[in-house]
Amino acid sequence: MRSRKPAAMPPAIELRGLVYTVNGRTILQGIDLQVAPSEIVAIMGPSGCGKTTLLKCIAGLLRPTAGEVRIEGMEIGQLSERERMPLRLKLGIVFQHAALFDYLTVFENVAFGLMRHRKLSRGELERVVRERLAWVGLEGVEHLYPAQLSGGMRKRVGLARALALDPHIVLFDEPTSGLDPINAYQIDRLIRRLNSELGLTAVVVSHDVVSVFRTADRVLMMEAGQILVEGSPDAIRRCDHPHVQAFLQMASTERL
Amino acid sequence: MREELVWTDEGASEQPSLLRATLEFVGALWLLLIATLRGLFRGRFEGRECLHQMAFIGATSVPIVALTSSLAGAVITLYSTSLLLRVGGSGFVGGALSVAMTREIAPILTGIMVTARCGSAIAAQLGTMKITEQIDALRALGVSPIQYLVVPRLLASLVMFPLLGVVANFAGILGGLLIASALGVSAHVYFRSVQLFTEPFDLIGGLVKTLVFAVIVIMVCCQQGLGARGGAVGVGHATTRAVVLSMVLVFVANYFLADALFAKR
Numbered sequence: 001m002r003s004r005k006p007a008a009m010p011p012a013i014e015l016r017g018l019v020y021t022v023n024g025r026t027i028l029q030g031i032d033l034q035v036a037p038s039e040i041v042a043i044m045g046p047s048g049c050g051k052t053t054l055l056k057c058i059a060g061l062l063r064p065t066a067g068e069v070r071i072e073g074m075e076i077g078q079l080s081e082r083e084r085m086p087l088r089l090k091l092g093i094v095f096q097h098a099a100l101f102d103y104l105t106v107f108e109n110v111a112f113g114l115m116r117h118r119k120l121s122r123g124e125l126e127r128v129v130r131e132r133l134a135w136v137g138l139e140g141v142e143h144l145y146p147a148q149l150s151g152g153m154r155k156r157v158g159l160a161r162a163l164a165l166d167p168h169i170v171l172f173d174e175p176t177s178g179l180d181p182i183n184a185y186q187i188d189r190l191i192r193r194l195n196s197e198l199g200l201t202a203v204v205v206s207h208d209v210v211s212v213f214r215t216a217d218r219v220l221m222m223e224a225g226q227i228l229v230e231g232s233p234d235a236i237r238r239c240d241h242p243h244v245q246a247f248l249q250m251a252s253t254e255r256l
Numbered sequence: 257m258r259e260e261l262v263w264t265d266e267g268a269s270e271q272p273s274l275l276r277a278t279l280e281f282v283g284a285l286w287l288l289l290i291a292t293l294r295g296l297f298r299g300r301f302e303g304r305e306c307l308h309q310m311a312f313i314g315a316t317s318v319p320i321v322a323l324t325s326s327l328a329g330a331v332i333t334l335y336s337t338s339l340l341l342r343v344g345g346s347g348f349v350g351g352a353l354s355v356a357m358t359r360e361i362a363p364i365l366t367g368i369m370v371t372a373r374c375g376s377a378i379a380a381q382l383g384t385m386k387i388t389e390q391i392d393a394l395r396a397l398g399v400s401p402i403q404y405l406v407v408p409r410l411l412a413s414l415v416m417f418p419l420l421g422v423v424a425n426f427a428g429i430l431g432g433l434l435i436a437s438a439l440g441v442s443a444h445v446y447f448r449s450v451q452l453f454t455e456p457f458d459l460i461g462g463l464v465k466t467l468v469f470a471v472i473v474i475m476v477c478c479q480q481g482l483g484a485r486g487g488a489v490g491v492g493h494a495t496t497r498a499v500v501l502s503m504v505l506v507f508v509a510n511y512f513l514a515d516a517l518f519a520k521r
Contacts, residue, residue: 056392059396061392061395061396062264063264081259081395081400082259082400085395085398085400086398088395088396088397088398089397089398091396092396093392093393093396095389095392095393096389097388097389099388099389099390099392099393100390100393101385101390101393101394102388102390112397112399113397113398113399116300116397116398116399117398161393161397162396165397165398
């Protein structure tokens with residue numbers, strides 16, 4: 001069922017000794033990570049531990065202070081902004097608050113990258129945009145502006161926009177934060193489905209334990225800019241590291 | 257060249273000294289200017305965005321530029337006419353105003369009014385886009401924020417500022433005419449004087465000034481917007497700084513341009 005790529009493929013994402021320092025504060029202190037093609041990796045950890053910074057380094061939006069970032073075998077860490085532009089198209093990013101262009105309609109948001117990087121006729125453009133919106137379960141909202149949408153719908157439009165250019169890898173920044181359980185469940189299912197149907201590699205940054213355990217193939221726990229433990233969801237559940245246990249217990253549904 | 261230094265928070269100090277803040281500002285402005293000039297000739301032309309900005313910066317600024325410059329023309333004429341009539345110099349009324357208008361008042365008022373109206377809006381829009389990650393979203397979609405946001409605004413301004421300057425000249429001279437005729441100078445004498453004392457170079461020099469002001473206003477406001485940090489308060493600070501710095505730099509540039517263009521004439 002899962003379209004695994006042959007073993008000769010380089011890892012979709014490879015980080016070696018990634019360090020990120022800003023204004024004298026070290027946010028990431030030597031992260032090593034490999035993500036295989038078609039794998040879903042979740043990065044968990046308390047707020048401020050460097051999850052989003054890590055995601056932005058992978059996306060090439062932040063330049064690492066030291067270390068390597070390889071996307072499908074290609075080192076992007078030290079490339080200039082201009083050189084990185086085409087490489088960014090291999091990746092889609094779903095931002096925490098969707099980051100939709102608020103002066104454009106839903107249609108124009110999803111069509112934004114297509115209009116600039118693909119030569120499509122008006123008809124084809126409309127077809128692709130409608131298809132992407134259908135993937136995320138949105139129809140008939142093309143003409144609305146982001147301000148007219150609910151939080152969950154905005155996130156799904158953000159996902160449709162990220163998927164427009166057929167990226168191999170999608171990075172999710174808190175895809176379920178601020179959503180009700182039903183919307184959160186739908187987003188999780190969507191991530192799973194895109195993975196199984198399109199073979200999409202996904203890196204999900206989240207502190208929503210429930211959502212992480214039902215989507216991820218592998219879970220990383222981060223703390224203070226370092227990876228504390230990593231393993232399958234089951235292994236993480238059984239892990240006896242006190243920080244991991246504290247994190248999981250606080251997220252449990254037991255009555256106080 | 258690290259054009260991303262324009263919007264990244266990397267390397268920017270949290271509480272910089274005045275000297276350091278000035279150097280950071282000049283550095284970021286310089287980087288942005290170089291990247292924008294490069295984008296002007298090399299990158300994708302954003303026609304639709306450019307038209308939008310021409311309408312916003314140009315067309316919708318016409319009323320306010322016309323109003324303020326006609327009032328400026330009127331008030332100068334009010335003083336100069338009463339003075340000149342006392343020494344029998346009604347033939348100088350139009351000329352005095354038109355020289356002041358074309359060389360100084362029209363370009364300055366264009367720069368100041370567009371800064372107040374559009375510069376502030378540009379800084380606020382780009383600042384909001386920065387703090388809501390829309391700038392990162394652009395980059396993630398393989399679109400340079402400089403190419404998409406800054407270049408069209410600069411192009412639109414380079415076209416519209418001189419046109420607004422022409423509007424300001426007409427409005428100012430008409431405002432002067434209104435007051436002059438009320439004080440007893442005939443329209444014929446007024447226009448004869450305008451013709452006699454204004455040289456084509458006064459008008460051209462004034463419009464050259466507006467081109468320089470266009471670059472200053474757009475670069476400063478875009479740089480401040482893209483450099484905004486820290487939420488709604490940050491956008492507010494960026495907008496204030498954008499307007500203040502633009503206006504101060506317009507006046508500073510005006511002095512040196514006046515010296516270079518008109519001092520020896």
